[in-house]
Amino acid sequence: MPMTMTQKILADHAGLDSVAPGDLIEARLDYVLGNDVTTPPAIKVFEKLGVKDVFDKDRVLMIQDHFTPNKDIKSAELNKTMRCFAREHEITHYYELGRKEMGIEHVILPDNGIVLPGDLVIGADSHTCTYGALGSFSTGVGSTDLACAMARGVTWFKVPDAIKINLTGCLNKFVTGKDLILYIIGKIGVDGALYKSLEFAGDGIRSLSMDGRLTVCNMAIECGAKNGIFPVDEITLQYISKTNPERFSAKDFKAYTADVDAEYSQVIDIDLADVPLTVALPHLPSNTRNASDCTDMKIDQVVIGSCTNGRLEDIATAVDIFKGHKVHENVRCIVIPGSQKVYRQALDNGWLQILDDAGCVISTPTCGPCLGGHMGVLAKGERCVSTTNRNFVGRMGDVESEVILSGVPVAASSAILGRVGTPDEL
Amino acid sequence: MKVSGNVFKFGDNIDTDVIIPARYLTSADPDHLKEHCMEDIDKSFKDKVKPGDIIVAGRNFGCGSSREHAPVAIKASGVSLVIASDFARIFYRNSINVGLPILECPEAFEKISEGDQIEADFDTGIITDKTTGESFQSKPFPEFIKKIMACGGLLGYTESELKD
Numbered sequence: 001m002p003m004t005m006t007q008k009i010l011a012d013h014a015g016l017d018s019v020a021p022g023d024l025i026e027a028r029l030d031y032v033l034g035n036d037v038t039t040p041p042a043i044k045v046f047e048k049l050g051v052k053d054v055f056d057k058d059r060v061l062m063i064q065d066h067f068t069p070n071k072d073i074k075s076a077e078l079n080k081t082m083r084c085f086a087r088e089h090e091i092t093h094y095y096e097l098g099r100k101e102m103g104i105e106h107v108i109l110p111d112n113g114i115v116l117p118g119d120l121v122i123g124a125d126s127h128t129c130t131y132g133a134l135g136s137f138s139t140g141v142g143s144t145d146l147a148c149a150m151a152r153g154v155t156w157f158k159v160p161d162a163i164k165i166n167l168t169g170c171l172n173k174f175v176t177g178k179d180l181i182l183y184i185i186g187k188i189g190v191d192g193a194l195y196k197s198l199e200f201a202g203d204g205i206r207s208l209s210m211d212g213r214l215t216v217c218n219m220a221i222e223c224g225a226k227n228g229i230f231p232v233d234e235i236t237l238q239y240i241s242k243t244n245p246e247r248f249s250a251k252d253f254k255a256y257t258a259d260v261d262a263e264y265s266q267v268i269d270i271d272l273a274d275v276p277l278t279v280a281l282p283h284l285p286s287n288t289r290n291a292s293d294c295t296d297m298k299i300d301q302v303v304i305g306s307c308t309n310g311r312l313e314d315i316a317t318a319v320d321i322f323k324g325h326k327v328h329e330n331v332r333c334i335v336i337p338g339s340q341k342v343y344r345q346a347l348d349n350g351w352l353q354i355l356d357d358a359g360c361v362i363s364t365p366t367c368g369p370c371l372g373g374h375m376g377v378l379a380k381g382e383r384c385v386s387t388t389n390r391n392f393v394g395r396m397g398d399v400e401s402e403v404i405l406s407g408v409p410v411a412a413s414s415a416i417l418g419r420v421g422t423p424d425e426l
Numbered sequence: 427m428k429v430s431g432n433v434f435k436f437g438d439n440i441d442t443d444v445i446i447p448a449r450y451l452t453s454a455d456p457d458h459l460k461e462h463c464m465e466d467i468d469k470s471f472k473d474k475v476k477p478g479d480i481i482v483a484g485r486n487f488g489c490g491s492s493r494e495h496a497p498v499a500i501k502a503s504g505v506s507l508v509i510a511s512d513f514a515r516i517f518y519r520n521s522i523n524v525g526l527p528i529l530e531c532p533e534a535f536e537k538i539s540e541g542d543q544i545e546a547d548f549d550t551g552i553i554t555d556k557t558t559g560e561s562f563q564s565k566p567f568p569e570f571i572k573k574i575m576a577c578g579g580l581l582g583y584t585e586s587e588l589k590d
Contacts, residue, residue: 037448037451037493038492038493038494040454041454041494041495044454045581048581048585049581049584049585066448066451067451067452071452072452074452074453075452078452078453123492124492124494125491125492126490126491126492126516128492140492140516141492141516141519141520142492142493142494142516142519142520142523142524143454143494144494144520144523144524144579144580144581145519145520145523145580147581148580148584190439190486190489191439191485191486191489191512191514194486194512194514194515195515221516224486224489224514224515226515284439371443371448371491372443372447372448372449373448373449377449390441390443390490390491392441392443392444392490393441393443393444393466393467394443394444394447394466395443395448399466
């Protein structure tokens with residue numbers, strides 16, 4: 001039975017020779033993660049289960065990022081619940097604020113060399129699908145699933161059908177992985193890949209950086225996909241040789257390839273040169289337009305960061321655009337490096353000075369404004385261009401505020417222009 | 427098992443941010459969450475909804491975040507069932523896990539109106555609109571899902587299975 005990459009990873013982790021779409025399987029989990037919002041309810045369920053220990057303290061990860069640094073007393077209590085549990089159970093991957101390993105969950109797991117190709121990961125956060133960029137299978141679940149997985153290290157899955165996204169050519173200047181995934185979501189809709197895998201293929205993959213691929217897989221959920229996945233290539237190998245030299249040199253990872261005759265419910269061909277600088281207007285990620293067609297839309301705020309676009313390459317891109325420019329007088333621009341490592345690298349490279357000179361405010365790593373938590377919540381009638389992942393009603397604040405999603409080049413240019421804009425206008 | 431109630435109707439792509447906005451996720455207490463259920467799409471929902479009422483919605487209900495707080499908020503509001511054309515996958519899984527009954531039925535979404543009195547039978551999957559007299563067939567739950575629902579969610583089910 002020919003299989004996709006996803007199906008092969010699921011089969012291997014279920015101890016089966018092969019699986020077919022629709023099969024219900026129980027699979028072994030390599031990593032299980034939760035954050036400060038989803039872990040505390042999971043801990044409650046875990047305690048009711050009456051289990052003494054987590055299945056593996058090195059493989060259950062607890063990351064504080066959503067409302068941290070604690071935005072109020074209630075969020076401080078949530079965090080305390082997770083911190084106490086992590087200490088009591090000696091959870092290896094629990095990091096305090098400011099430590100070199102800390103940051104937004106989906107930025108640090110790949111970057112700290114925790115997830116490698118072939119791994120199977122679930123997380124109580126919908127953007128857990130990010131790690132497919134490394135050739136792993138990862139998907140989001142809720143707190144009850146997290147609790148049961150913390151206890152047993154296994155969970156059940158329905159084997160997904162797949163959509164093949166066949167990429168050719170090369171992205172144009174300033175066009176990023178974010179534009180590509182918004183372009184795909186615009187084509188197929190927010191439920192276009194419901195329950196399915198998005199499997200990327202084709203020569204065009206070579207022109208996508210690892211940070212770009214992480215952005216693409218991060219937003220697979222925004223078209224309803226169970227996961228997104230890239231094949232392992234030279235760029236993946238080079239990346240993991242740096243993030244986890246030990247496992248890399250011991251060849252302690254597995255690169256899965258799709259069978260040539262694997263079946264797909266749909267094949268979508270994309271010439272990367274056709275992907276424009278793209279924005280998604282309120283209130284759905286599928287409501288896409290060419291950024292250059294929206295230049296009459298004035299804005300109040302720009303957010304550059306999040307698990308979608310808070311990586312080193314993203315900050316570097318923003319710095320290149322802000323060099324010699326100022327943030328528009330009517331705009332506040334919030335830059336949030338996705339991890340302490342990204343923050344420190346930006347500091348060491350002198351980038352934070354450039355951002356500061358431009359009039360940006362620089363935040364500690366947090367999900368913060370992406371979900372309207374803190375650090376940049378919008379008032380009624382305000383509009384924000386944001387490199388985050390969702391622009392639903394009320395996502396970043398008041399129900400009458402608006403979020404326009406974009407990649408970093410459009411977001412930084414818009415901050416300078418005071419309206420939706422593109423780098424070639426500067 | 428049968429449920430019946432008054433219909434609250436919503437459209438396509440009802441996301442978890444409008445079901446329970448993130449600003450209220452500082453607590454997972456069901457009594458706190460129900461006070462803000464559907465707030466960003468219908469501010470009066472919490473005051474109008476009565477025990478047993480049923481939500482009928484279009485495609486991709488529950489898209490967005492993995493927050494289990496969303497089905498918990500709906501269940502705590504007293505809603506006995508959500509019928510949608512289809513559901514986003516994490517929400518679907520979370521609903522079963524927390525014991526919120528859900529049925530997929532595109533035809534029911536097309537024909538049922540806000541305020542109708544409807545009844546649903548989980549054993550047969552038949553949804554009856556008592557206001558119009560029309561009936562619709564949805565796929566009934568398999569046995570183990572029925573058990574999870576009867577136990578109030580995956581936790582109760584797991585506990586009862588462990589006892590057996």
